[in-house]
Amino acid sequence: MRYREEFDREVRVEETWIPVRDGTRLHARIWRPVDADRDPVPALLEYLPYRKGDWTAPRDSQRHAWYAGHGYASVRVDIRGSGDSEGVMHDEYAPQELDDAVAVIEWLAARDWCTGGVGMFGISWGGFNSLQVAALRPEPLKAIVTVCSTDDRYDNDVHYTGGAVLGIDMAAWSGTMLAFTARPPDPRVTGEDWLPMWRKRLGEIEPFLHTWLAHQERDDYWRHGSVCEDYDSIRAAVLAVGGWADPYRDTVLRLVEHLPGPVRGLIGPWAHQYPDIERPPGPAIGFLQETLRWWDHWLKDADNGAMDVPLLRSYIQEPVPPRTHYAERPGRWVGDDAWPARSVTWRDRALDGALRPHAAADDGTVTVASPQHTGVDAGRFFPFGNATDLPPDQREDDGRSACFDSAPLEERVEVLGRPRVRLRMDCDVPRANVVVRLCDVAPDGASTLVARGVLNLAGRNGRDRREPWEPGRPEEVAVELSGTGYAFPPGHRIRVAVSTAYWPWVWPHGEPARLTLWAARSALALPERDPAADAGRAPVVFEAPEQARPIPVTVAEGERRPERRVSHDVERGEWTLEVDPNYGGSRTFPDGLEYTEQALETYRIRSGDPLSAVADSQWHIRLRREGWETSVRTRTELRATADAFIVRSDLTACSGDEVVAQREWEREIPRTAG
Incomplete structure (x- = not known):
């Protein structure tokens, strides 16, 4: 990895509140050139519930500062009810979330330091809502970069696949989001309001799983936010990116086939990561440089060849022995000018x-x-x-x-x-x-x-x-x-x-x-x-990965449980899979914040009994700074009878030794398609 230390434009970082239409304030961190007040720049928005103050802070510092150094105001906003933003989050991709995003885009476009042009980008959740917001056509939004995202919330997300209920992430992701939405605001940002804000969140949140299982067929709930329902609604330029190891890769193929406006697709060997992050399977590419050409073309009218590349650039993987981890997948890049491809x-x-x-x-x-x-x-x-x-x-x-x-x-x-x-x-x-x-x-x-x-x-x-x-x-x-x-x-x-x-x-x-x-x-x-289709074509090549130097984060070393363990109780005929999702563990940030998370997913089933299936997700998160300590514990369990899904969830949140909230839920949801 090459870290860029100096840029053409000096960058400053500022934090601010952005008001949305109902008066709720969302908290933002903005990286922008110091001279943008005299020489305005376009704005780029990444809009997530994953907390810019801790969880995504290292990643944010790698790319937002890089974009700012190349002449953009790069903005990271916590979604309503997450991180340091006010309000409560009741579901993913809710109409309120998208309406807030439009208000944020309009607010950015109206700043004196902004040219009025806005781009939106993100991976996973941020890639989803980039597509969904583009379908709403806010006038300032000219282009997006959507990475590891879906155009179909029903059949290509963590809830259902092929019309079947997902066992592995339907329960686990709901358990994860219950723990995530229950995390408190940071008093460093919100002052004494942090505790009332937190109590409001804890009192109003509900496990998302209740809603997801209440809609077992593709109905209007899933059609909302699924841009495949109306590809023609998207007019902004779309750079769609995925990886063959990621469950959302098919979205790229559908977008390059169906979008009516400017679009380019890119599929590499990658997992659920930005392509410049050197995580297996590689090889990583100079993705920030690739996206900069995209932004410069659509937001600065640069004649830089951003649209001269093939419609779809994809990585043909060479055969490898089966393993759970490859530092790099051997292969080659190919380009196709149409999809479905003539090749x-x-x-x-x-x-x-x-x-x-x-x-x-x-x-x-x-x-x-x-x-x-x-x-x-x-x-x-x-x-x-x-x-x-x-x-x-x-x-x-x-x-x-x-x-x-x-x-x-x-x-x-x-x-x-x-x-x-x-x-x-x-x-x-x-x-x-x-x-x-x-x-x-x-x-x-x-x-x-x-x-x-x-x-x-x-x-x-x-x-x-x-x-x-x-x-x-x-x-x-x-x-x-x-x-x-x-x-x-x-x-x-x-x-x-x-x-x-x-x-x-x-x-x-x-x-x-x-x-x-x-x-x-x-x-x-x-x-x-x-393979002969490549004859005479210019090779598909990328620059080496480059980022801004990330903030220094200390990752705690210590004994960890196995990431994945399968056991078989021969007498009972029961198989158990234990998974540590290993999102990052314990880390200490430069401002002194200590963030600790432990998670365990457990899946059990007996070979001859489908009604023995149980999925269990447990989380423990602690945030601590001198004079302040909070913790969140959650558990979500999903099982089923022949006629109904049984969901049990519980939550305990503490400030120091004081229990701030303790909640339990139990729902019985009829099985229809599931």
Whole structure:
């Protein structure tokens, strides 16, 4: 990493309150050139609930100061009810959040130090709301950079996938946000108001999970904020960025295909991180320089070639042995000027032809009935670059699935896009999930996960409805897999693995399912890219990563629990997965603030009993500075009967030894699509 120490423009940092329409004040930190009052600059906004005073402070200092040094007012705002901002946060991406964002953009554009042009950027939450705010078309907003985000809040977020309830993040992310929204304001910023502000938050917050599970089909709740409902609403220029190790990568493919206005897409090998942050899997790129060209073009009218790059730049990953961590994924960058790309051709491989089942009945049918713990080797839903994030060798999960293998490949097969699997099938129960994985099988038998997809059969004809399966009436269903850029080498086999369970990624229905597949009428469709399409094209290249030097943060060293541990109680037939999300642990900031967090996610299930599934999330957060100490403890547990989800949550918040709030919730929510 190269740290930039000096810039063309001297930078100052200031903190201020921004009033929104109902009088609530949001707290902001602004990095801007000291001479911007005489020589105004465009503004860039990053708008998050993750607390600029501690959680994102190191990252903020790397990029906001860098942008300011290159002639921008770079602004970091805490969303209402988070960090040091007033108010209460009741849900993610609520209309109030977006309305506040528009007010912030208008406030920035009206400053004397601003030219009136505004850009918005962010990763994950900040990438989501950048898209959503762009769809509202505030006049000053000219361009956005959205990283690791989604255009579809229902089917491509932490709640549902393929119409199925997510087990691994539906409960855990709600537990995380319960702990996060319960953190107090900082008296260094808010003065004596910090305690009344905190009491108000603690008295009004509600676990988000109650709302998410109350909407198990794609209804108006999920349509709100899903820009895929109306791509034409976005007129600002959009740079969409993702990583093949991130669950939101498919958004980039959809945006470059459907947005009517200026758009460019970029997909690298990365996890859920900004591409300039050197976290596995790399390689990292000079992402700040890349975005600076974007901002200069759209906010300063610079003729700098920002739109002369291919519509989609993507990374074709070379095959690697299966591991949970790669410092770098070998591969190469390619460019395509259209999406769907002219370089990509769809090729079908029948499941009893080019691919062959491991076992089939005399009539050519294949039976799928997976144990409930199938999926323990799925890896982390949100890889952050930690040591245990990525899926390990898939052979054990393959053994719990019905597998269809090609012969050893005679030539290299490059894939770019979203593979699809068509299944002619029957199911012996009205409600079931089908899970499909695409794997690369090496000559030694090692199985590397390439892509996967889930389908809740109740949503097979549309995620906005629930249609129970009628056993005895075979149908054809399509399962779309996650996007990938991957090269299968000669001598390897292509494997399709089909299962009825994928715990804890997918919450099981109330009874085990048995599928019957007609292999002769089922097929894998691969989007195969022609390597010859690169002939004569300029290579896709990036500068080396560069940032401003981050603020000095001391990370506490000490014994940590394993990041990921799987155990099997043989007598009970119970499998337990324990996950430490490892977001950063304990750290001390330059202003003396000590921030400590401990988290543990636990997932349990018995192999033969889908109703034994339990997801549990526990958090303990402490903030301390001389003369001030607070703590938050939360727990969220999700389980289910055949007819209902059972949610239990509790919260204890303390100032020193005084209990400021102690709350408990229990909800029973009917199972519909879930």
